[in-house]
Amino acid sequence: MPATYVIGDIHGALKALKQLVERIAPKTTDTLIFLGDYVDGWSESAETITWLMELESQYTCIFIKGNHDAWCESWLNGVMPEASWQRNGGKATVESFNKLSPAALEGHQQFLNRMRMYYIDDQNRLYIHAGFTSTHGPAHERFEPMLYWDRSLWELALAMDRSIPKNSMFYPKRLLQFKEIYIGHTPSLNYGEDLPMIACNVHNIDTGAAFKGKISAMNVDTKEVWQSDAVYLLYPGENGRNP
Template sequence: MARTFVIGDIHGALKALEQVLGKIKPQADDTLIFLGDYVDGWSQSAQVIDYLMQLDKQYTCIFIKGNHDAWCESWLMGSLPDPTWIFNGGQATVESYAGLSPEQKEVHIAFYNRMKDYVIDTENRLFIHAGFTSMHGPAMERYEASTRWDRTLWEMACTMDRRIKKDSKLFPKRLLLFHEIYIGHTPTINYDVDVPMQGCNVWNVDTGAAFYGKLTAMDIATKKFWQSDPVRELYPDEKGRNR
């Protein structure tokens, strides 16, 4: 039976990505949905992008664009590097691109350009990097960047009073729009949790690979998940986004 996996934020950790895929052993008819933030943190950001492009030739892959990917895309297309980006893992990404030719960078730019802000599947499941603020869903967002930056959806889902029923006027309309919502962006280790977290119908699969956490892949049908080793153990001479 074909499976669908969601993979959390990678942040330049190619070794963790290879490890996780080795555990899930994707088959030809499986779908891999990557929730964004492929770059910034560990030393192999450009190499992660190369690897993802190869995966795209072997499997059905969906690539969501994260805020870090948008930063990198802007820089590759000629903008001055955002100082905030550089401070938040971008320097390692710049260094990872040092050995690539202009032609190789153009191929990467085309890949970034193809990334999606979000995807809704046939079962009304939403896959998005961060969240959305519109009561009418991400298609009606006033600012496109909200899909890459919003944390209010996750914060609301986490703090919902479970006594409030779905038919109550108090139940958040945003959570009624989709059967399930899968996000990254906000590391679960912020809550001292190193596995995927659920808040209402929202699943957070960013288990802190950029910092001292692990990279996670989850089967969306069974909710079984697989994880890499703690990423800092895979890159013992680096700090990632730890300071």
């Protein structure tokens, strides 16, 4: 039976991404769902996008847009993002993309432009970079960037009183919209965890690859987890997004 794997934040760590996919060893009939933040951090942001486009020719791939991808896309479209982008991995991304030919640069721009804001599978599982604020789901989000910036969904799930039943009027409506929700954006390292986390029906697959962590993947049916090595070990002499 074909499997579906969801993969967390990458942040330009192509060596770790290749290592992770090799460890998963997916079949050509499997689906790979990427939760965003492919760029900004380590030195191979453009190379990561190039490899993802190649991967798309071998597997069914779904690419969700992250906030760092939105920053990069804005830059490629000729609009400089806010100044904090350069301090949060954007400098390495610019250096990486400046190595590309004009034709390759256009291909990468098109790849970023066509990324999805979110994806819902046939079992009503949501895949999104950060979260959503509308009680009716991401399709009703009034401010689209919240889909790759919002952390309140994850914080809500973490703080949830587990004694409240789902049929209670007090149970958060956002958590009732989907069977499961898969997110990235907020590193599990922030909570002292180096593995993906779960709170209520929300699975956080970001395990801090931009910093001292790893890239993680999960089989959404079996919940088996794979990880790369700690990314910083694969990029000696680089800082990623570490201070």
